[in-house]
Amino acid sequence: MNISFKREEVLNGVQKISSILPQKSGAAFLRTIWIKAQDSKIQFLATDSNIEIICNYEGQIKEPGLIGIQGKIFADLLKKLSSGDVNIQLKDQKVIIKQNNNKYTIPSVEKSWFQELNNFPEENKKIWSGDVIKEAIDRVYFCIADDESMESMTCLSLKKGNKDGEIEFCGLNGPKMALYKIYNDDIYDIIPDDGILINKKIVNELKKILTEEDIEINLNNNRLFIRTIDKKEMYSFPLSSYEFPKYHDFLNKYKDQLNSILTLNKQSLIESLDRLFLFNTNTKSTVFKLSEKEIILSAYGSEIGEAEEVLECEYHGNLNQIVLMTKDVIEMLEHFNSSLIKFGFSGTLEPFKIEGEDDPNYVIYAMPVEIEEESYYTEE
Missing domain, CATH: 3.10.150.10 (DNA Polymerase III, subunit A, domain 2)
Incomplete structure (x- = not known):
């Protein structure tokens, strides 16, 4: 094989290929980047036995062929080379890489280890x-x-x-x-x-x-x-x-059961829960006390103390209180684009859902926390 290509044109693909290769463990052929030159096309190929990557580039092919090279050293070297032409040749089972007057020699991998990868199926793409x-x-x-x-x-x-x-x-x-x-x-x-x-x-x-x-x-x-x-x-x-x-x-089971509806500002709730989390040394949870126009959020830590915050809301339903995991609720809320968030509750130990008015095709379901109220508030 004797080929030349522009380093800057292939670098990104080679780096992506290198990222899937095991660095130390695994068979040698799984740590290999294969270079295949034929029909005016230069291919870089690799697999970790699950993921397969094939990158196609143009270049000069003086002599077609196939070589295998240690993936990590090749990718690292290519990254450190200057922009411009890179020449690769195979001589005496060694891969010779040249750029200007600089030359690097790396042992080649046995060709018999090469396995053809899956080609992109063109039909119905x-x-x-x-x-x-x-x-x-x-x-x-x-x-x-x-x-x-x-x-x-x-x-x-x-x-x-x-x-x-x-x-x-x-x-x-x-x-x-x-x-x-x-x-x-x-x-x-x-x-x-x-x-x-x-x-x-x-x-x-x-x-x-x-x-x-x-x-x-x-x-x-x-x-x-x-x-x-x-x-x-x-x-x-x-x-x-x-x-x-x-x-x-x-979804069908709970479709008509999530009838206790709480609507409030997303960012205000996130900020309140973030402060209350400082007091979550015991259960990592927050109590939601529900009423028509306001919600009282409270948290307790046996060695820290207690915290309580009040937020404006709209609520209608039969559920008076529910306990939710503080950090989980914050994480879920951060995935919504909506400024107003709507919770749907069905019971203290039943699934609840979160929706947003500006996220019509998105919903999250989660489970509340089962905690005895006496043990939640009483210091030992």
């Missing part, structure tokens, strides 16, 4: 806005579980909604669930009827690569494919085979 996907992920990500033993709850769920063109992004970890809906007829058509699940580790990689730019997207062979519009970068991710909880059964 769709175009989707990267910032739309990124926002949808951000809205539900905090409800995706980290504990791998929770299986499907460690995944982001994408499935068809009840309306044509409606796509539901859902994160569910047991005590919390976030549901965000968007509308796109083209993407709706390629999502299977039972939906798809994307493991949180894969979601983390998606968050790194998604920008505001449009992308090409497709599904095939139980994999998710994403490609930049200029076709220079292609990513392939495995989909999870777990079965996601049937959350629509839950």
